[in-house]
Amino acid sequence: MAVAKQKLSVPFDYDKYLRKDKLPHIWCPGCGHGIVLKSLLRAIDNKELSKNDLCMVSGIGCSSRTPGYVDFNTLHTIHGRAFSFATGLKLAKPSLKMIIATGDGDAMAIGGNHFIHTCRRNIDMLIIVYSNAIYGMTGGQFSPTTPIGSIATTSRYGNVEPPFDICEMAKAAGATFVARGTAYHTQELERTFTEALGHKGTAVVEVIDSCPIYFGRMNKQRGASEMMENIEKNGTVSVKQVDKLPAEKTEGKLVRGILHRVEKPEYCEQYDKLIVAKATK
């Protein structure tokens, strides 16, 4: 059988990290958020991080419900401000290992200012943007990453606004690790998260995800599997291949993989090194 030939993953104990009594989760059938969480938990395990040190902070939206399901120190805050709550926590207690769960609306619209300044400070945290180009929790309104022309409940005639490129935004704002993954390429996403968790500074990982219930239904992508196929075949191209492929094969596609990685002083370390050292001299 074909399946038998595939390299199967080592059995993995997800229960170790989940609050099992809080399941089932609220995500709709076909939503990719659970897949993203799975890759994250495997990456956390790869890095052997302590649950007592892990702190997951989120804002509002479907993706922001992630903290409720993981057995860490967890904070579900208000719309768009997860970065700021997390900045306070991290500065007050630098031993915390911060992970932000946010969405394209939470991070790019209402939280845009905080996103930019968090990247600029290069404070040590992993920001995961579950990017499905729609406001799912409120029933399918267009977001700052909705493609032009797409239908949403507030863009019935087609969206007229150009979308943000989250990764370009993160890089421009000063994030020192920027990557893009998808809910389809799960092993690649696990590797990306593992790298991101090992990075010192602000790491942004945009995960291209799908919302079949709202985005798909309104945009003639009728099923979850169809949307996943679309991510695989039409949506993205690996950063390793992008330069080798002819232009017509990469045009309009988002590039997957680690897009930007530089070493720069991290905020909390700089605080101790520059401010505390001078203040206590």
Add this chain to the structure above:
Amino acid sequence: MAAKKKLMQGNEACAEGALYAGCKFYAGYPITPSTEVAEIMSVELPKRGGKFIQMEDEIASMAATIGGSLAGLKSLTATSGPGFSLKQEALGYACLTEVPCVVINVMRGGPSTGYPTGPSQSDIMQAKWGTHGDHPAIALTPAYVQEILDETVRAFNLSEKYRTPVVVLYDEIVGHMREPITIPEPGDLEVIDRAKPDCDPEDYKPYDDKHLIAPLAPFGEGYRFHVTGLNHKEDGFPTNDSEMIDINNRRIMQKIDDNIDDICKNDESNLEDAEIGIFAVGSTSRSAKFSVNAARKKSIKAGLLRPLTIWPFPDKAVGELAEKCKVIIVPELNLGQMVNEVKRVAAGRCEVVGIHRVDGEPIKPAQITELIEKYS
């Protein structure tokens, strides 16, 4: 040891009080007329193992302040009218999630950008009703530089004790006034730290309704719990159970209502035989005190009730005043906020009249004296 006397500005005294109370975290955004608080904290906190951060806006400042507190540090932010408006959603989050923190609002003229360098008392109602939903509110109203120090310490104490944000409201005049004050020595003033759990982490419930106020574990110390702004159960996780929602929503109010006598604090002068009562806070109460003294010299029986806690409202003290006076005069630097509360409590037992000013000038003793003499 001789008491340490110092000439100090109101905002400096605020920072001094915060440090005395053990504040170790400050997140803020520059805004007139409160900025001195941030400036001093930025210098002093790093010397004392604390953290200061200037955030990108007022909303982020409030959020980071709550974050600092959840990490276990006593946390402060300071602002003024427009910034106080921006902080309101996160302030409500702190009320529901029961995260202690202190918010200083040095009141300036409004609405909108208003008169940034002028005094006002127009955020009295915002301090009570600024954020959406029913929620507990504690707000303190110091009127002297010494009091700003003392009341900032008390604000931290109440916040830590009741696991709720506490607002300190003082007008720009008091914030920028300089007066000689006594810096308390360690031990002179009570300093309260939040209760921490001593149970097994497995058994920890951050909103355990066995307690009116449950102990709060800092993040990162083995108590892995969940905090959400959704209505939640005693374990901190969201719930749609109407009974649980009701219990929690009522409990966060009850913890204040049941402790009004501990939270309320008033300064009374010449009230024993008063027939004309004045109810005033902040700089206005200083004018009122002058007028009361002047009236007494003319044998007019005037007295002053000066609340240091404006929220919860001092119903008991105002009720007693309404019983004995023929009139309560309420001078305030707004167009009528406290006066309606006084009318509510007086409930027709005496006349209640306001003196209101929104031109950026203080209410002067002559204005109050004129009314006292009219009723004498």
